[in-house]
Amino acid sequence: MKLYDGGRAPNPRRVRIFFAEKGVPLPELIPVDIARKEHRTPEFTRINPSQRLPVLLLDDGTALAETIAICRYIESLHPAPALFGAAPKEAALIEMWNRRIELGLFTAVAAVFRHSHPAMAELEDQVPEWAEASREQIDDHLVLLDLQLGANRFLCGDELTVADITAGIAIDFMKPSRIPLPEDFTNIRRWHGELSARPSWKV
């Protein structure tokens, strides 16, 4: 296997952290420079027509795109620890929280970054109104996350799951998106401090 990687971008980081939390060594990395638009070249578009990173290249030549599809594939080859859960209800609640964060906080932060960060102006047709409307939703998403983390060490209980990786990276992504994390989200701060101290978070 080889992993087409995108450096500091959030989705490539999610996948590298997932490998680390699974205790699975990273495959050979093929760096793709997003700032230089290497993900938009004809060569890369043949690998992933969606022009997104990362992509896991399997030994038979199959190009597997989409962060969570890659993570699930790794989990199916290496079931323990079960970062997507094991028992049906537990797995369903992890999937619920992973999607709730992805479709909520993560998407909103990404929209602020994409549509307002000066560095993205060359890569995207920026829509400032999209950034602004997304920015206004973020507090509601943080309230929901903080509430859940007030009642649980990790999002879905006592153990880290894929939902924590998604949510932790969404919080990390707020910094380059220039969105401050208000002081009073003390549960998010406690949990994010714990995540950031894990060896996986350095990858």
Next chain:
Amino acid sequence: MKLYDGGRAPNPRRVRIFFAEKGVPLPELIPVDIARKEHRTPEFTRINPSQRLPVLLLDDGTALAETIAICRYIESLHPAPALFGAAPKEAALIEMWNRRIELGLFTAVAAVFRHSHPAMAELEDQVPEWAEASREQIDDHLVLLDLQLGANRFLCGDELTVADITAGIAIDFMKPSRIPLPEDFTNIRRWHGELSARPSWKV
């Protein structure tokens, strides 16, 4: 189990079609009227703080939200037919396509609907620029879908999977969003015609 249902809205339909394709009878439905903002009441917010439909209420009182989390839970209780796939690579490619469509076409069509349909003006702070930018992306998503359906009967091969349900509903959702499907997407038209003729599509 009980299912908090949202009528003709796309996500409630995805779940009802999933039950039908699995051959699993629908649980008792509890209708929630989105037009009357019943999903925004304090009572429903306690069930799903994200204020989204549908929600599967388990017998132990657990409220399971998020369309795909509900579908995966049903699949874990009733493995056949495996609409999320069985072997690791097959399951990973189904997950890739489901997410590619969700994060691409489905999200773009939903944004057009939410931010431009007159009926949504009362429910949402509409951002016309968001609708317009999303509308401009749709053709690229359709090209990708049409290409895949030119090479396969269904999105991931000879059998219907959850990715077809997601994609078929995204195409259905174009109509109320007032987005025409250009005539020349003949593979999408052939496949969507087949989907629409299935008994599951009537639920």
